[in-house]
Amino acid sequence: MWKILKYSFIDLFRSKWILSYLFFFFIVSEGLIYFNGNLSKSVASLMNIILFLCSLIGIMFGTIYYYNSKEFIQLILAQPLKRSSIFIGHYLGMNLSLVSAFVIGTGLPFLLNGVIFSDFADSFVLLLLIGVFLTSIFSAISYYISLKSENRIAGFGLSIFIWLFFAVIYDGLLMVALLYFEDYPLDKFSLIAIMFNPIDISRILILLKLDISAMMGYSGAVFSKFFGTYLGMSISMLMLMLWSLVPIIFINKSAKSKDF
Template sequence: MRTIVKYVMLDLLKNRIVMGYTLLLLVLSFGMFSIDENSTKGVLSLMNIALIFVPLISIIFSTIYVYNSAEFIELLVAQPLKRKTLWLSIYSGLALSLAVAFLIGVGVPVLIYESSATGLILVVSGLFQTLIFTGIALLASVKTRDKAKGIGVSILTWFVFTLIYDAIVMLLLFQFSDYPLEKPMIALTMLNPVDLSRILILLKLDISAMMGYTGAVFNEFFGGQLGMLVSAIVLLLWTTVPVWLSVKQFQKKDL
């Protein structure tokens, strides 16, 4: 397993797209902190990058990588390796490579300009998005043989989590405004890893006005510290469940 993880990581860290991704994050991060002396504004700006741009790159790049590595994967399947070990190795190599790129591109500037608990939460949230959307990418690619369809499913998933979700929540609020919706809103929040990470950062910044309705309800219901703890636990579930489902699918897939 270590050999495969090492091979995938070394191959990806030399990849031009990954190198460009790292450089772009680095430039954007330093740029955000340099625009204003107030580092809090830099964190807020980087939050949008970490919760929109990072998931997009993670899910698209990982999906394309799996399809482009189909022959390599088939070759490894023919070896005396358990499919579970093989698939987890590919996921680990992908996720670790993208996580390293994020840590260099965002983690280093945050360490320089905002080495506080808030900065740490931002970096941890970005890492969660990397791990989660890499896992979702593997699940989409293993369930769909057609490359174009698989990439389309991945992009649609990202689109739903980052853009459509809030519109759906607002529609539900208007349609059922006469009913108590606090608990359903908390449940809906847990169904969206991007929104969970956003709330985790904003709870730490204590900027309730920017959190929207779901974030305000979440903060009111759980409180600051408890809300962040629950968010972290649910994000861990989001990290493991898609990978576990993709492993189950890969084990029974006819290559």
């Protein structure tokens, strides 16, 4: 598994896609710091970009990379290797390269501008952590989808739809539900609903670090109380971990029984 991880990581990290991904994040965060001149605001603007891009790039890259390296996988499968180690190694290698491109690209400009010594060090670390989680979660989901579907177009379409669902449609449905049932106490319901969408968990976690004044409104208090505590923080972190683990388990399961 580690050997395959290493090969796919090295293979990918030399590709111009990953390098341009890294470079893109570098430019964006450097630009945000340069134009805002204010680290806390840069962290806030970066939040939206990370929520949007990490998940989207993860989803797209997962599918594309799987379909592109299908022949390579088939070749490897001929070797006396365990299937689970082939697929999980392959996935982890891809994920690791995406993650490290993101971390280096985003982290370097902030480090150069001295974020470690500012008050935003913890929200910045949280931001990086969330980017890492989102990348892993969505690349795993898309990897699983492409593993399941032989048809490239269908796999790609489904992946994009999944991303669209979590990024936009889910919130829309949630809002409709909140408005429709506005006469009922919905605090707990919305907290639980948020936990089933990794993008929402990430958004709220960062938001509570940055936008506290608005979140502190009467009902926001419930949320900041929950997410402000260690319990809330660890539950949401746990959910993010679960979200990144479950697709890997599914990949493993489906890889074992797949015909080529």
